[in-house]
Amino acid sequence: MEIETHTHDVIVIGAGGAGLRAAIEASARGASVGLVCKSLLGKAHTVMAEGGVAAALANVDTKDDWKTHFHDTMHGGKLLNNWRMAQLHAQEAPDRVKELEHWGALFDRTKDGKIMQRAFGGHTWKRLAHVGDRTGLEMIRTLQDKGIHSGIDVYMECTITHLLKDGERISGAFGYWRESGRFVLFKTKAIVLATGGVGKSYKVTSNSWEYTGDGQALAYEAGAELIDMEFVQFHPTGMVWPPSVRGILVTEAVRGEGGILTNRNGERFMEKYDPERMELSTRDVVARSIYTEVMEGRGSPHGGAFLNIAHRGADYVKKKLPSMYHQFMEFALIDITKEPMEVFPTTHYIMGGVRVDADTTGTTVPGLFAAGEVAGGMHGANRLGGNSLSDLLVFGMRAGMGAAQYANEIKDNALKIDDKDLELGTEEMLRPFESEEGENPYTIHQALQETMGKFVGVFRIKEKLQEGLDELQVLKERASDLKIEGSRMYNPGWHLCKDLKSMLIVSEAIARCALQREESRGAHSRVDFPKYNDEVWGKVNSVISVDGSGEMRLGTSPLPQMPEELRKIVEGGYK
Amino acid sequence: MATAKMRVYRGDSSGGGEVEYDVPVEEGMVVLDAIHFIQANYDGDLAVRWNCKAAKCGSCSAEINGMPKLTCKTRMDSLPLDKPVTVYPIKAFPIIKDLVTDVSWNYKVRKTIPPFKPAKDTKWIMYQEDVERSQEFRKCIECCLCQNVCHILRNHDKKDAFAGPRMLIKIAELEMHPLDTDDRQAFLRTDAGLGYCNITKCCTEVCPEHIHITDNAIIPLKERVADTYFDPLQWLLKKFSGSSKQ
Numbered sequence: 001m002e003i004e005t006h007t008h009d010v011i012v013i014g015a016g017g018a019g020l021r022a023a024i025e026a027s028a029r030g031a032s033v034g035l036v037c038k039s040l041l042g043k044a045h046t047v048m049a050e051g052g053v054a055a056a057l058a059n060v061d062t063k064d065d066w067k068t069h070f071h072d073t074m075h076g077g078k079l080l081n082n083w084r085m086a087q088l089h090a091q092e093a094p095d096r097v098k099e100l101e102h103w104g105a106l107f108d109r110t111k112d113g114k115i116m117q118r119a120f121g122g123h124t125w126k127r128l129a130h131v132g133d134r135t136g137l138e139m140i141r142t143l144q145d146k147g148i149h150s151g152i153d154v155y156m157e158c159t160i161t162h163l164l165k166d167g168e169r170i171s172g173a174f175g176y177w178r179e180s181g182r183f184v185l186f187k188t189k190a191i192v193l194a195t196g197g198v199g200k201s202y203k204v205t206s207n208s209w210e211y212t213g214d215g216q217a218l219a220y221e222a223g224a225e226l227i228d229m230e231f232v233q234f235h236p237t238g239m240v241w242p243p244s245v246r247g248i249l250v251t252e253a254v255r256g257e258g259g260i261l262t263n264r265n266g267e268r269f270m271e272k273y274d275p276e277r278m279e280l281s282t283r284d285v286v287a288r289s290i291y292t293e294v295m296e297g298r299g300s301p302h303g304g305a306f307l308n309i310a311h312r313g314a315d316y317v318k319k320k321l322p323s324m325y326h327q328f329m330e331f332a333l334i335d336i337t338k339e340p341m342e343v344f345p346t347t348h349y350i351m352g353g354v355r356v357d358a359d360t361t362g363t364t365v366p367g368l369f370a371a372g373e374v375a376g377g378m379h380g381a382n383r384l385g386g387n388s389l390s391d392l393l394v395f396g397m398r399a400g401m402g403a404a405q406y407a408n409e410i411k412d413n414a415l416k417i418d419d420k421d422l423e424l425g426t427e428e429m430l431r432p433f434e435s436e437e438g439e440n441p442y443t444i445h446q447a448l449q450e451t452m453g454k455f456v457g458v459f460r461i462k463e464k465l466q467e468g469l470d471e472l473q474v475l476k477e478r479a480s481d482l483k484i485e486g487s488r489m490y491n492p493g494w495h496l497c498k499d500l501k502s503m504l505i506v507s508e509a510i511a512r513c514a515l516q517r518e519e520s521r522g523a524h525s526r527v528d529f530p531k532y533n534d535e536v537w538g539k540v541n542s543v544i545s546v547d548g549s550g551e552m553r554l555g556t557s558p559l560p561q562m563p564e565e566l567r568k569i570v571e572g573g574y575k
Numbered sequence: 576m577a578t579a580k581m582r583v584y585r586g587d588s589s590g591g592g593e594v595e596y597d598v599p600v601e602e603g604m605v606v607l608d609a610i611h612f613i614q615a616n617y618d619g620d621l622a623v624r625w626n627c628k629a630a631k632c633g634s635c636s637a638e639i640n641g642m643p644k645l646t647c648k649t650r651m652d653s654l655p656l657d658k659p660v661t662v663y664p665i666k667a668f669p670i671i672k673d674l675v676t677d678v679s680w681n682y683k684v685r686k687t688i689p690p691f692k693p694a695k696d697t698k699w700i701m702y703q704e705d706v707e708r709s710q711e712f713r714k715c716i717e718c719c720l721c722q723n724v725c726h727i728l729r730n731h732d733k734k735d736a737f738a739g740p741r742m743l744i745k746i747a748e749l750e751m752h753p754l755d756t757d758d759r760q761a762f763l764r765t766d767a768g769l770g771y772c773n774i775t776k777c778c779t780e781v782c783p784e785h786i787h788i789t790d791n792a793i794i795p796l797k798e799r800v801a802d803t804y805f806d807p808l809q810w811l812l813k814k815f816s817g818s819s820k821q
Contacts, residue, residue: 040624041682042717043632101699104691104752106706106713113700131710137631138713148686156682179671208626242603248629327629330648331603442615486620489587490672493619 001422004184008034008153009407010400011173011188013160013215016044017136017392018372018399019194020143021096025400026192027150031407034186035147036155036175038210042144045196045208046392049136050251050323052118052128053393054386055093059114061125066090067569068124073387074570076122076282077351077380078522079538080228083562083570084358085378089387089394096393097129105142107131119256120385122282128386133251133323139389158184160214161498162425163191163222163368164417170222170367171415174425178495181488183426187417189407192361192399193219193354193370198232198510201503202347202457203449206238206249212499213506215374219354220505224363226544227376227557228352229506230513230524233383234458236286238346240304245331247346250307250324252385254341255279257320259309261290262340263298269305284382284523287345291458294344304344310337345458349388350506351379351523352513355543360402361395367406371399377541381522431482432497438483441496448475448503456511461527465515472508479504505552512554513542576600579651580659581609583621587672594618595659600651606662607635607646610674622673630783633718637674638663643720643781646674665723678719684738687766691749692757705753712748712792714784717741721778721788727771737768740778740788747792750799760803769793769800 010026012019015037023035037044058064070090074081101107101115107129108116117126131138148154157178164172173186195215199207220226237250255261261279263269273289274281281289290305300306309317309324314337318325321336328334328341353376354363361369372392379387432438455468479500484493519533520526532538540556547553562570577600582593596617598609607625614621625635628647635646640654640661654660668676721740727733738746746759746767763769776789786792802809 039626040634040678043626043634045627047632047716048627048629098699102693104693104749104755106701106710106752109701109703109706113702116703131713134631134714137716141713145690148682149690179675208628208632210626243601244603244605244608245629323631330630331605331650440615440619442619446615484619486618490622490675491620492614492622496619 001419003422004182005187006034006153006155006184007187008032009188010190010192010403011036011186012192012194013173014044014194014196014374015041015154016046016194016196016372017139017143017389018396019044019192020140020147021393021396022192022194022371022400022403023152024143024147024150025397026404027152029401029404029408031404033152034155034188035152036158036160036173036186038157038159038178040156041154042140044140045210046136046140048206048208048249049139049389050133050249051120051253051256052130052135052386053097053139053389054120054123054127054384055097055129055390056090056127057094057097057115057117057129059110060117064125064127069093069127070566071569071572072123073384074380076382076384078382078532079380079570080521080541080559081380082358082377082560083566084560085395087566088358088398089378089391092394093390096390096397100139100142100393103142103146105138107138118253119280120252121255121277121280121286122384123386128256130253132319133253133321135389159495159498160218161429162421163218164421165222165365166415168366169415170365172417174422176429179490181491181494183429185417185422187413189410189413189415190367190369190403192403193368193374194372194396194399195374197350197373198503198506199347200499201448201507202452204238204247204453205347206235206247207347213502214499215370216353216509217502217505219363219365219368219370220509220544220546222365222368223546224365224368225355226353226509227355227541228381228513229350229509229544230517230542231351231381231522232347232510233283233349233351233523234287234345235348236283236290236345237307237343239332240300240342240344241302241332248327248331249346249348250341250343251321252283254307254309254321254324257309258312259307262306262308263293264300265298269293282382283385287458288525290343291345300342302342304342306340307343308340310339349373349383351381351383352376352542359398360405361399362402362406369399369403371395381524429498432484432494435481435483438481439478441482441484441493441500444475444479444482445496445500445503448500448507451475452507456507456514459525459527460514462515465511469508469511469515472504472511476504476508508552509544512552513544516542516554577656579609579656581613582659582661583610583613583673584663585621585673586670588670593661600656604651605647606639606649606651606660609651610646610662622671622675624675631716633716636665636718636720636723638665643723645718645720645783648783665719667723667725667729680734681719681722681741684742685745688742688745688749689757689759689762691752691755693754694756697754699754701753708751708791709748711786712744714786715741715744716784718783720781720783724777724781726775726777733768733771737771738766740793742767743769743772743796744786744788744792747796750796760800763796764800764804769796
């Protein structure tokens with residue numbers, strides 16, 4: 001089959017923090033690297049991260065160290081984390097943050113000229129390096145600047161639709177240029193998935209359009225395992241009003257800088273739910289608290305809680321939270337230096353994802369690696385704020401290292417691409433153009449978002465989950481025949497067809513895992529099983545994979561055993 | 576519910592024209608919502624770039640009623656809805672399709688800017704008051720609205736000779752980084768074409784991040800270059816020291 005072809009040692013899919021960091025590392029280790037991304041370079045979801053990057057630099061609270069960070073992360077994740085990932089993350093985050101500074105990042109400073117750090121939920125010490133409330137932008141610009149001078153070939157606005165294998169091994173990736181709709185083949189020895197999350201399966205989300213679960217779906221279809229997909233983080237504070245901006249993130253830094261949550265009666269309700277940590281409790285707890293207040297009739301006028309930062313003074317708020325100030329001023333016509341914000345939980349992050357080896361980020365498919373939000377394990381049942389940006393850096397770097405090592409060991413690339421796979425891929429992608437009576441992909445997408453919000457939301461219960469799964473089956477049927485208009489040239493309707501396929505796979509995985517786990521842990525809250533069940537569910541990860549007949553297989557696998565010295569850190573009242 | 580008439584440019588490099596759509600207006604709705612409504616209900620293939628819909632990524636630039644803006648940040652109630660709302664692609668760059676333009680030139684220019692170069696033995700101590708100047712420029716979300724309105728690029732199409740305001744604040748940010756040791760003055764004068772800017776401040780007016788592009792970046796850069804190349808005393812000092820970095 002005649003097709004535009006590019007050949008590299010390593011292909012990185014996704015150009016957010018993890019993808020850029022992986023590409024930089026793989027290139028530094030001698031691999032020829034292609035970086036493929038759906039959007040323009042520098043627009044990835046990382047750009048939206050606000051509060052900061054967690055690393056035990058101990059610049060502000062000098063008692064901080066990796067052990068405390070590890071301890072906090074494991075408890076934040078309700079001990080379901082992959083201990084080795086949490087360990088590497090805590091140990092390596094400070095070096096990765098300093099490295100950014102060496103590449104030109106300009107973090108806010110302490111009085112003695114070091115990187116400034118702020119408090120965040122679940123972190124014992126002030127730990128988040130930050131730049132006001134635009135830390136993600138700082139990170140992606142720095143990596144982008146480093147990346148464009150690292151000899152990486154960047155393929156922008158290019159969507160990968162299929163991973164290709166030679167036997168069990170990865171041998172290529174197939175996709176299309178968004179601009180022209182032409183198909184393209186990347187021949188490669190190794191692939192790093194760094195495609196981020198799944199939030200666009202939900203209606204109320206802080207995520208950008210790119211978050212359609214591409215990497216999870218590609219890995220699943222290539223035979224890799226997904227773990228812990230039921231753990232979807234609902235960030236406690238998304239915007240509520242006006243409807244157009246519902247779900248947009250209100251950074252946790254508002255609470256980190258002293259923001260107070262109240263209900264319609266003026267009660268500081270976190271006193272009831274977590275009197276010790278109050279507003280800086282972990283995200284799962286704060287999200288459930290706000291949700292409960294609203295459901296029990298104590299919500300704000302537009303159905304949220306009030307979040308007030310005005311008492312810190314206008315100058316301070318504008319200096320430390322400038323984006324929030326402008327966001328509310330321009331979108332909601334509210335001056336947060338004078339009035340409270342209204343907030344409600346919003347779909348923000350998925351803790352679960354592709355199962356990886358902690359040290360190399362290798363998946364269960366040889367040649368396939370995964371880093372960042374697309375990978376599972378690091379955050380267990382609930383992620384602490386700030387631990388995502390550090391995750392991107394630590395495991396982005398390790399993915400680049402792991403993929404380059406793997407690729408460098410294959411001396412002559414004799415890996416084959418099967419023409420049949422290309423034909424099947426082409427045929428599948430062109431089907432919506434030929435459909436006579438297919439459905440509108442936008443309609444199915446809206447229905448999917450409604451379904452996930454209604455049946456697989458903050459609080460879950462068996463009957464609803466089952467109903468949700470039935471709905472998803474119906475939607476899958478309907479989505480098997482989609483119809484679009486226009487040409488292949490920059491056609492968002494066509495792009496959505498592929499995104500929808502990925503979203504349906506991850507949504508089903510989320511719902512199935514949520515139904516299976518009969519307990520409440522971290523971000524997974526079952527009304528019918530409100531307590532932890534450490535004896536059964538505290539000892540296993542949920543596992544999703546594809547079986548021989550193409551059906552989704554659901555199961556569990558035992559948690560990796562933690563070494564004794566780490567167990568002591570976790571069990572100690574560490575400070 | 577009120578209805579807005581949206582006149583959206585549809586076409587590609589071979590030509591095109593306005594297409595009118597009726598869109599219901601909700602409270603707080605922005606122009607990008609209207610575009611999404613059109614995609615979902617009328618024309619699924621209407622092309623638009625967007626990512627975050629929160630004014631953080633700078634992807635959705637367009638010309639709304641002739642004014643270059645982020646579509647995600649422009650509230651419908653800020654526009655006169657008794658008249659049709661026009662939405663066009665940004666004009667300084669070649670159209671691909673509908674509201675999507677080819678902005679690859681910006682990426683090419685950006686790659687030519689000499690990168691951050693710290694001293695080998697630096698201790699990485701910097702003070703807040705010293706990083707703030709560059710921090711202002713690092714707020715840039717690369718929406719290219721400043722590039723789009725700059726008359727040197729938009730009306731005179733001097734893309735071969737002038738890097739544009741976005742690139743000048745990128746260079747300013749590096750030049751004002753407390754620990755950078757490189758000297759980009761020759762680059763500024765020749766490759767970046769700094770002299771082309773005649774300080775009309777159009778770029779500053781459209782910046783959605785409210786960066787003082789002209790006052791805080793371009794004018795200081797011009798002063799530095801003028802000092803180095805046209806001040807006889809500086810010229811002499813440079814001869815002896817071999818450096819022009821201030």
